[in-house]
Amino acid sequence: MRLEVFWWIVLVKIVKCDNFPSLLTANASIAIVIDRQFVGDEHDTIKFEIEKFVDYVKREVLKSGGVNAFYFSWAAINVKRDFSAILSITSCEDTWRLFRAADPENILHMAVTESECPRLPTDRAITVPLITKGKELAQLMLDFKTEDIYDWKSAVVIYDEMLDRDMAGGLVKAISQRSNNEAKATGVSLIKLKRHLSKEDLRAVLSTIHTDTVGTNFLAVVGYNLVHGMMEIAKTLNLVNTETQWLYVISDTDAKFHDIGTFRKILREGDNTAFVYNISHAGDECVGGRKCHVEELILSFSEALSEAIKDEYEIASQVSEEEWEAIRPTKDERRNFLHANIKKDLTKNGVCGNCTFWKVSTGDTWGGEFQGKTNTINLHDVGTWRPNDGTSFTDVLFLHVAHGFRSKLLPLVSYHNPPWQILKLNTSGEIIEYSGLVFDIIRELARNLNFTFTVELINKTTIKSFNDSNLGAQDYALTNDIPRDLLTLVQNKSVAMGACALTVLEAVKNSVNYTIPISTQTYSFLAARPRELSRALLFISPFTGDTWLCLFAAIISMGPFLYFINRFSPVCDYKGIPRKGGLSSIQNCIWYMYGALLQQGGMHLPYPDSARIVVGAWWLVVLVISTTYCGNLVAFLTFPKIDIPITTVNDLINHQDVVSWSFREGNYLESQLKDAREARYRTIYNLRVKKSTNYTKFIKEIEEGKHVYLDWKMRLQYIMKEQFLEKGRCDFALGIDEFVDENLAFIVSPNLPYLTKINREIKKLHQVGLIQKWLKDYLPKKDRCWKNRHLVEVNNHTVNMDDMQGSFFILFLGFTLAVIWLTGEKLWFRHKSKNQRKVIQPFAS
Ligand SMILES: *[C@@H]1O[C@H](CO)[C@@H](O)[C@H](O)[C@H]1NC(C)=O
Ligand SMILES: *[C@@H]1O[C@H](CO)[C@@H](O)[C@H](O)[C@H]1NC(C)=O
Ligand SMILES: *[C@@H]1O[C@H](CO)[C@@H](O)[C@H](O)[C@H]1NC(C)=O
Ligand SMILES: *[C@@H]1O[C@H](CO)[C@@H](O)[C@H](O)[C@H]1NC(C)=O
Ligand SMILES: *[C@@H]1O[C@H](CO)[C@@H](O)[C@H](O)[C@H]1NC(C)=O
Ligand SMILES: *[C@@H]1O[C@H](CO)[C@@H](O)[C@H](O)[C@H]1NC(C)=O
Ligand SMILES: *[C@@H]1O[C@H](CO)[C@@H](O)[C@H](O)[C@H]1NC(C)=O
Ligand SMILES: *[C@@H]1O[C@H](CO)[C@@H](O)[C@H](O)[C@H]1NC(C)=O
Ligand SMILES: *[C@@H]1O[C@H](CO)[C@@H](O)[C@H](O)[C@H]1NC(C)=O
Ligand SMILES: *[C@@H]1O[C@H](CO)[C@@H](O)[C@H](O)[C@H]1NC(C)=O
Numbered sequence: 001m002r003l004e005v006f007w008w009i010v011l012v013k014i015v016k017c018d019n020f021p022s023l024l025t026a027n028a029s030i031a032i033v034i035d036r037q038f039v040g041d042e043h044d045t046i047k048f049e050i051e052k053f054v055d056y057v058k059r060e061v062l063k064s065g066g067v068n069a070f071y072f073s074w075a076a077i078n079v080k081r082d083f084s085a086i087l088s089i090t091s092c093e094d095t096w097r098l099f100r101a102a103d104p105e106n107i108l109h110m111a112v113t114e115s116e117c118p119r120l121p122t123d124r125a126i127t128v129p130l131i132t133k134g135k136e137l138a139q140l141m142l143d144f145k146t147e148d149i150y151d152w153k154s155a156v157v158i159y160d161e162m163l164d165r166d167m168a169g170g171l172v173k174a175i176s177q178r179s180n181n182e183a184k185a186t187g188v189s190l191i192k193l194k195r196h197l198s199k200e201d202l203r204a205v206l207s208t209i210h211t212d213t214v215g216t217n218f219l220a221v222v223g224y225n226l227v228h229g230m231m232e233i234a235k236t237l238n239l240v241n242t243e244t245q246w247l248y249v250i251s252d253t254d255a256k257f258h259d260i261g262t263f264r265k266i267l268r269e270g271d272n273t274a275f276v277y278n279i280s281h282a283g284d285e286c287v288g289g290r291k292c293h294v295e296e297l298i299l300s301f302s303e304a305l306s307e308a309i310k311d312e313y314e315i316a317s318q319v320s321e322e323e324w325e326a327i328r329p330t331k332d333e334r335r336n337f338l339h340a341n342i343k344k345d346l347t348k349n350g351v352c353g354n355c356t357f358w359k360v361s362t363g364d365t366w367g368g369e370f371q372g373k374t375n376t377i378n379l380h381d382v383g384t385w386r387p388n389d390g391t392s393f394t395d396v397l398f399l400h401v402a403h404g405f406r407s408k409l410l411p412l413v414s415y416h417n418p419p420w421q422i423l424k425l426n427t428s429g430e431i432i433e434y435s436g437l438v439f440d441i442i443r444e445l446a447r448n449l450n451f452t453f454t455v456e457l458i459n460k461t462t463i464k465s466f467n468d469s470n471l472g473a474q475d476y477a478l479t480n481d482i483p484r485d486l487l488t489l490v491q492n493k494s495v496a497m498g499a500c501a502l503t504v505l506e507a508v509k510n511s512v513n514y515t516i517p518i519s520t521q522t523y524s525f526l527a528a529r530p531r532e533l534s535r536a537l538l539f540i541s542p543f544t545g546d547t548w549l550c551l552f553a554a555i556i557s558m559g560p561f562l563y564f565i566n567r568f569s570p571v572c573d574y575k576g577i578p579r580k581g582g583l584s585s586i587q588n589c590i591w592y593m594y595g596a597l598l599q600q601g602g603m604h605l606p607y608p609d610s611a612r613i614v615v616g617a618w619w620l621v622v623l624v625i626s627t628t629y630c631g632n633l634v635a636f637l638t639f640p641k642i643d644i645p646i647t648t649v650n651d652l653i654n655h656q657d658v659v660s661w662s663f664r665e666g667n668y669l670e671s672q673l674k675d676a677r678e679a680r681y682r683t684i685y686n687l688r689v690k691k692s693t694n695y696t697k698f699i700k701e702i703e704e705g706k707h708v709y710l711d712w713k714m715r716l717q718y719i720m721k722e723q724f725l726e727k728g729r730c731d732f733a734l735g736i737d738e739f740v741d742e743n744l745a746f747i748v749s750p751n752l753p754y755l756t757k758i759n760r761e762i763k764k765l766h767q768v769g770l771i772q773k774w775l776k777d778y779l780p781k782k783d784r785c786w787k788n789r790h791l792v793e794v795n796n797h798t799v800n801m802d803d804m805q806g807s808f809f810i811l812f813l814g815f816t817l818a819v820i821w822l823t824g825e826k827l828w829f830r831h832k833s834k835n836q837r838k839v840i841q842p843f844a845s
């Protein structure tokens with residue numbers, strides 16, 4: 001056990017590697033740097049005073065230990081020595097240089113330095129700027145800046161005669177300088193107000209400010225009496241809104257009179273306004289100055305040191321020596337201990353400069369109007385400033401710039417209208433779920449602007465009767481039919497926003513404001529999917545009707561032509577060849593030509609060359625005709641012939657005698673078509689029919705190609721999906737034309753200050769594609785009908801009975817014709833032989 005502890009101690013010692021003497025074994029040492037260049041002739045006096053005071057402290061305060069003080073009269077000292085602390089009275093630059101050298105050695109740094117010097121890090125050092133009373137403004141603004149109380153890239157400084165030239169210069173330097181502490185630089189525009197300014201003058205001055213060029217951050221360093229008027233005028237000039245920040249610095253108040261509360265009444269919804277005001281004491285009992293501060297610091301340090309020594313004795317007396325060596329505070333720990341104690345002591349007992357005291361109040365405005373009956377726009381005290389210890393804030397300076405609505409509850413109003421707003425009720429009629437595109441967006445807005453929301457519901461009863469499974473053509477709520485109640489609630493500012501997708505209508509624009517569109521819906525139409533034509537007559541389709549007619553005429557006329565050529569050719573007579581066989585009758589010649597057409601060839605060729613030329617020419621014709629026919633037939637077999645589809649508005653109008661069309665009465669499309677400039681859209685409007693109330697019938701009519709339905713493309717997709725799920729076929733097709741854009745947006749209370757903020761957030765959501773993605777999630781998923789909605793797919797086709805039936809018909813026709821002909825022939829010959837018998841009989845008898 002003992003051994004274990006020993007090893008542990010050894011280990012810790014190696015790790016610590018921090019070989020500074022404990023306060024028990026050696027006196028703490030402090031370096032007191034009084035820079036001769038900084039203090040000038042007073043150096044010796046100051047040094048003497050300090051030495052005297054240190055002696056006094058050693059005697060009276062540090063009872064149980066000691067402190068060794070080393071004095072330097074230049075700033076470039078070697079801090080590597082075993083100092084516990086440095087007290088420096090140097091210029092700002094030297095203070096920082098000293099700090100950078102001392103900080104890695106974990107030496108506590110107490111700096112008394114010039115005014116307008118950025119403070120050393122407040123968690124490791126103590127800075128006391130020597131401020132002349134009444135000139136603290138620059139230091140105050142600098143402290144705000146280095147502490148990141150405000151974060152401005154640009155600032156408009158408006159100041160009145162209360163600030164003299166030097167002070168104004170110091171202030172601007174404090175705001176704009178890029179300080180040691182890497183605080184960001186700020187661009188500054190200056191506006192000086194004249195003495196005795198009338199309201200009109202003030203308005204004239206402020207109206208020259210263009211926030212595009214000078215930025216949106218205002219620092220008004222003005223007298224108390226001017227603040228009221230300035231706030232009002234700035235508000236009317238729209239210089240106070242959600243985007244701008246106003247910091248009023250009021251220096252002519254004091255401990256007795258500082259009624260900032262009156263400004264609360266001028267604060268409006270959406271303002272970012274804060275006040276920094278002087279509550280310093282004016283009395284003579286106020287003490288300050290270098291001597292006071294230095295002595296106070298030394299005193300506090302000694303007390304802290306004394307405390308530390310006492311602590312160490314106490315602990316050391318309870319443990320063994322080895323253990324003590326292990327657990328005694330490191331140099332860093334000791335510095336923190338001293339720092340914390342000095343700070344505490346200064347805050348509690350510090351009297352130097354205790355008269356100078358400033359307070360910070362800020363407006364809690366956002367969402368105040370919507371927190372019920374009482375106006376809850378408030379002023380909160382968020383911080384203080386003192387020269388000794390600088391800023392001390394309990395909250396941020398501009399509440400809403402940092403935290404948006406600060407989780408305030410905003411009332412919204414909505415109603416059920418899928419897929420935009422989908423509200424679910426439980427059996428007792430409470431809303432248990434909000435979804436739909438609108439609430440996806442609202443939720444994102446709430447996250448980014450930091451608000452929570454409640455939803456007031458209008459038309460609660462419609463939710464239950466609504467069936468989500470057919471979002472298509474049933475009686476959905478029209479987005480351009482904005483419920484009266486909803487409009488009233490938004491208009492009289494009972495709610496902040498209508499959380500519902502509503503059509504942007506000019507008529508509504510003058511009572512409420514719209515956000516930018518969350519979605520744009522286009523209209524299209526739903527028609528029957530074009531069908532394949534019957535293939536029974538496929539074999540005649542390669543040629544058009546007149547081609548067939550010409551061909552027929554050619555066959556009929558070529559026969560007689562061949563006959564006459566053949567008949568009147570003198571070659572046979574000349575050569576004495578008997579004219580017999582096939583081509584000696586017109587009838588045979590026609591059959592011959594027909595046979596040639598089908599590439600069967602005749603039994604004989606005509607003998608005369610002239611007739612052979614005719615036949616030869618015919619063969620050439622036949623070659624062309626039959627090749628064309630065969631080729632085309634194959635093509636028709638492969639690519640089925642499709643009905644002419646209705647895909648555009650013009651198609652639709654051209655088919656007006658075949659199809660009727662309709663759309664939902666009272667929707668946005670109706671109003672747009674009615675007033676359309678293009679004649680074809682007015683035609684669509686004029687020739688519309690009333691939509692059938694019987695849904696089954698209505699769908700059937702579309703399916704049969706008798707009717708076309710015009711609506712949002714989205715809804716048509718729902719109908720298609722529904723029908724596909726029901727029947728498993730793709731019976732519908734969408735038009736290619738998309739016409740009439742309908743913009744959907746939220747409505748907000750008139751002149752709601754947050755409209756620009758909301759719009760920006762919505763725009764961002766559009767840009768990253770979130771809204772599109774969310775909407776897609778609510779739309780029907782892609783299916784078989786989805787692809788080639790407009791075209792019928794071309795697939796490879798095996799020839800089947802549908803294609804062949806035509807030829808079988810021909811065969812059957814030929815057969816029937818032959819039988820009829822046979823009967824005719826039979827009858828004809830019987831009749832003829834009867835006549836012959838009649839004629840012959842007299843000879844016989
Ligand atoms: C420590 O300080 C005491 C009184 O402050 C002094 O009497 C003593 O000499 C100092 N010891 C050392 C080692 O400097
Ligand atoms: C703050 O108020 C005190 C007391 O009225 C006054 O002496 C001091 O000059 C004021 N500060 C400024 C910056 O005006
Ligand atoms: C400042 O300190 C002095 C001296 O202790 C005291 O009389 C005075 O009341 C203090 N002032 C404030 C504002 O605390
Ligand atoms: C939202 O507001 C609350 C209350 O003020 C605050 O605590 C929180 O940090 C804020 N959230 C954001 C992200 O700003
Ligand atoms: C409906 O929801 C409300 C609020 O969440 C709850 O108080 C109530 O018990 C629920 N009713 C049923 C039947 O679940
Ligand atoms: C409720 O909805 C129906 C149909 O959507 C509508 O006709 C009616 O005007 C609505 N009622 C109210 C109070 O808005
Ligand atoms: C909605 O319609 C589907 C089929 O059309 C039906 O099965 C379901 O019960 C209906 N739901 C309600 C709440 O009416
Ligand atoms: C706003 O209108 C609603 C509905 O008409 C009404 O109940 C409410 O009291 C009105 N609120 C105000 C502040 O006028
Ligand atoms: C809001 O509507 C009012 C009319 O009610 C109009 O004057 C104002 O310009 C609108 N605001 C915006 C930002 O469009
Ligand atoms: C709707 O039309 C279908 C087919 O035309 C018919 O069978 C059905 O009875 C009709 N329904 C109603 C409610 O008229």
Ligand SMILES: *[C@@H]1O[C@H](CO)[C@@H](O)[C@H](O)[C@H]1NC(C)=O
Binds near residue numbers: 794795796
């Ligand atoms: C076309 O024919 C090929 C080979 O016979 C077959 O694999 C393919 O599935 C056919 N495509 C269609 C669309 O029928």
